[in-house]
Amino acid sequence: MRVSHYFEWEQHITGGHAQSVKNQRTMLDRAGIEYTTRPSLDVDLLHLNNMGPRSLLAAKRAQAASVPVLIHTHQTAEDFEGSFALSDFLAKPLRPYLEYAYDQGDHLICPSEYNQRTIRTYTETPSTVISNGYDPQKIAGFESLRETYLDRYDLSPPVVFNVGHVIPRKGLETFIETARRLPDLDFAWFGFLNPTGGHFDRILRSRETERLVESAPENVTFTGYIDDIRGAYAAGDIFFFPTHNENEGMALLEAMAAGAPPVVRDIPTFEWLEDGRDCLKAETDFVPAIESLLSEKRRAEIGAQANARSEAFTLDAVQADLVSLYREIVGE
Numbered sequence: 001m002r003v004s005h006y007f008e009w010e011q012h013i014t015g016g017h018a019q020s021v022k023n024q025r026t027m028l029d030r031a032g033i034e035y036t037t038r039p040s041l042d043v044d045l046l047h048l049n050n051m052g053p054r055s056l057l058a059a060k061r062a063q064a065a066s067v068p069v070l071i072h073t074h075q076t077a078e079d080f081e082g083s084f085a086l087s088d089f090l091a092k093p094l095r096p097y098l099e100y101a102y103d104q105g106d107h108l109i110c111p112s113e114y115n116q117r118t119i120r121t122y123t124e125t126p127s128t129v130i131s132n133g134y135d136p137q138k139i140a141g142f143e144s145l146r147e148t149y150l151d152r153y154d155l156s157p158p159v160v161f162n163v164g165h166v167i168p169r170k171g172l173e174t175f176i177e178t179a180r181r182l183p184d185l186d187f188a189w190f191g192f193l194n195p196t197g198g199h200f201d202r203i204l205r206s207r208e209t210e211r212l213v214e215s216a217p218e219n220v221t222f223t224g225y226i227d228d229i230r231g232a233y234a235a236g237d238i239f240f241f242p243t244h245n246e247n248e249g250m251a252l253l254e255a256m257a258a259g260a261p262p263v264v265r266d267i268p269t270f271e272w273l274e275d276g277r278d279c280l281k282a283e284t285d286f287v288p289a290i291e292s293l294l295s296e297k298r299r300a301e302i303g304a305q306a307n308a309r310s311e312a313f314t315l316d317a318v319q320a321d322l323v324s325l326y327r328e329i330v331g332e
Contacts, residue, residue, distance in 0.1 A: 171242030
């Protein structure tokens with residue numbers, strides 16, 4: 001089997017979307033499946049990971065050449081809102097575009113059951129749920145970096161932390177206001193869009209993001225981009241993820257694998273998590289949940305359960321599902 005595994009705008013996209021594509025290619029390498037990263041038709045399967053105009057054209061050409069088209073549904077209009085500058089405005093025309101784009105596939109991969117339910121309101125194209133997964137090797141050895149990263153950002157344990165893009169949709173306002181109510185705890189957001197400059201061009205930052213970051217109390221640290229993401233999981237003790245909408249949440253999977261007890265917003269995306277066992281959930285007020293995890297014993301209990309639950313999402317666990325779907329679509 002030979003696959004065209006195309007990721008349009010690959011050089012510009014970061015975060016969980018980019019990591020998912022990297023994970024897929026790792027699984028293909030391990031499974032011995034030959035692939036090209038170009039939108040080629042000299043293949044048995046075209047797998048598209050970002051439905052920009054070149055991907056849409058590639059899908060059309062593949063249909064004409066009788067090459068089956070598999071599309072990953074990383075994007076939804078709902079997930080795009082509250083992200084970067086003009087995202088709320090652009091989300092309106094994005095939905096009909098994605099409805100049309102996803103219609104061009106023979107089959108879709110949805111990273112979660114929630115994403116699949118959302119996508120079914122876009123198109124009748126058949127779909128299969130396959131997690132983005134996480135690579136345990138990405139965080140291996142994180143424990144050894146704890147003192148280094150605590151010292152680097154002047155953090156005192158237990159540290160409440162988040163990982164990823166600093167955007168309103170990820171619950172930025174909730175993160176800041178919760179920290180304001182818990183002034184004796186250090187809150188750290190490891191990720192992009194550092195207010196003093198950093199990995200992304202400032203033009204991507206919305207005014208709301210600027211306002212919220214500038215209003216944050218002294219016990220909140222925005223680290224900006226860090227070269228070794230293991231440092232975040234080393235320094236952090238309570239993973240606080242008050243996101244409003246998520247297709248899956250790769251940072252959540254990694255935090256769970258690191259044994260950090262998660263505190264998440266009670267949204268449909270996280271229905272698979274059991275409140276009080278492998279996470280703590282809240283709708284608006286997260287202070288009681290975080291305060292309950294100030295107990296080292298309670299953190300260890302929830303963290304251990306979270307770690308055990310994360311094992312179902314390793315690349316080794318997900319790979320068979322991806323390869324099986326490829327073979328089914330190709331007819332092997």
